[in-house]
Amino acid sequence: MSRTIAILTGGGDCPGLNAVIRAVVRSAVLRRGWRVIGIEDGFDGLIGTPRWRELTLASVRGILPRGGTILGTSNRGNPLSYPITENGETRLVDVSDEVVRNFRSLGADTLIAVGGDGTLKIARTLQDKGMPMVGIPKTIDNDLRCTDVTFGYNTAVGVVTEALDRLHTTAESHHRVMVVEVMGRDAGWIALESGLAGSADVILIPEIPFRMEGVYEAIERRRAHGSRFSIVVTAEGAFPVTGQKALQLSAENNLGVERLGGIGQFVADEITRHLDIETRVVVLGHVQRGGTPSPFDRILGSRFGVRAVDLIEQEKYGRMVALRGRSVIDVDISDAVNALNLIDPEGDLVKTAEALGIMFGR
Ligand code: F6P
Numbered sequence: 001m002s003r004t005i006a007i008l009t010g011g012g013d014c015p016g017l018n019a020v021i022r023a024v025v026r027s028a029v030l031r032r033g034w035r036v037i038g039i040e041d042g043f044d045g046l047i048g049t050p051r052w053r054e055l056t057l058a059s060v061r062g063i064l065p066r067g068g069t070i071l072g073t074s075n076r077g078n079p080l081s082y083p084i085t086e087n088g089e090t091r092l093v094d095v096s097d098e099v100v101r102n103f104r105s106l107g108a109d110t111l112i113a114v115g116g117d118g119t120l121k122i123a124r125t126l127q128d129k130g131m132p133m134v135g136i137p138k139t140i141d142n143d144l145r146c147t148d149v150t151f152g153y154n155t156a157v158g159v160v161t162e163a164l165d166r167l168h169t170t171a172e173s174h175h176r177v178m179v180v181e182v183m184g185r186d187a188g189w190i191a192l193e194s195g196l197a198g199s200a201d202v203i204l205i206p207e208i209p210f211r212m213e214g215v216y217e218a219i220e221r222r223r224a225h226g227s228r229f230s231i232v233v234t235a236e237g238a239f240p241v242t243g244q245k246a247l248q249l250s251a252e253n254n255l256g257v258e259r260l261g262g263i264g265q266f267v268a269d270e271i272t273r274h275l276d277i278e279t280r281v282v283v284l285g286h287v288q289r290g291g292t293p294s295p296f297d298r299i300l301g302s303r304f305g306v307r308a309v310d311l312i313e314q315e316k317y318g319r320m321v322a323l324r325g326r327s328v329i330d331v332d333i334s335d336a337v338n339a340l341n342l343i344d345p346e347g348d349l350v351k352t353a354e355a356l357g358i359m360f361g362r
Helices: 017-032 042-046 096-105 117-128 153-174 189-197 212-224 263-274 295-313 333-337 348-355
Strands: 004-009 035-039 052-055 082-086 089-093 110-115 133-137 177-182 202-204 230-235 247-249 279-283 319-324 327-332
Touching: 004 017, 004 042, 017 035, 017 052, 017 110, 017 295, 035 042, 042 096, 042 117, 096 117, 110 117, 110 295, 117 133, 117 333, 133 295, 133 333, 153 177, 153 189, 153 230, 153 295, 177 189, 177 263, 189 202, 189 230, 189 348, 202 212, 212 230, 212 263, 230 263, 263 279, 295 319, 295 327, 319 333, 327 333
Parallel strands: 004 035, 004 110, 110 133, 133 319, 177 230, 177 279, 202 230
Antiparallel strands: 035 052, 082 089, 319 327
């Protein structure tokens, strides 16, 4: 049966999105002779005049090593609560019916939504309004449930690990404390795993509210053992026992999404105030999300893309592809998006880090 399927990428970009797009197109076109269209800029491309393009074998040629997404994305376009500005005033409006209408007008029968919990939640809701869908989990934050890992995360951990290796040599030469702030929103995965791989001395994560005294202790202990420098990795969402998350913008002032940032500076300022040691802050920011995907993310993205097309052929809608052990499986999207995948403070990774002498400031 000849079919037309659509694909969109939503939320923050991450390395491996193009691997997914390429895999979807190749398995739909080469194995089934289906047509694939790409919606531009996430759900934004289905609001107003639809923005989309044909995806042929030629349009996905050479994109496997490319970071970002050839389709564009948006992490502000929730059609269930879409910002419309009139006469200088912005209000949030539900434009989901328009999205479904536009989707149908393109002649596609199913949507592959590639995104984090926000995008997948929206897509699942739109399915109930008549837009059959299959989800593919992506995010550098690795905070989605029901999958062992999301693609994009492995690349981000690699980028941070390389940065930590580089920061070690300059920290050691100048006898400084380097405080490195990394992404991850409310999950500490990037901080924990890159901190382990990059030999951090202190790791601060949102799952373990920290005491500054614990941080001072770690630095002092190292000094007592002859190490005159320290590396502190802090997740952007980490916060002190007595305080709150550091925000650049609150959800109210940023269309419902908090913009995190600033905890690294706070920690560095406190260290400078309490210890006689020179301190610098490095905020790695979007470097963690940009650039070429690691081999792991290229392969995982490709596996997810191929499996999503299989699910459409089997008419298994409302499902999300996932990695469980060494196998790609599919799960009910609602199970994946109802809560975040967070680090267990008493789990194996944290225990391993503590056994290695890494402090969490507890
Ligand atoms: O969710 C991915 C992520 O990179 C987070 O780690 C980070 O907090 C956020 O997106 C940054 O968003 P933006 O690209 O809008 O600055």
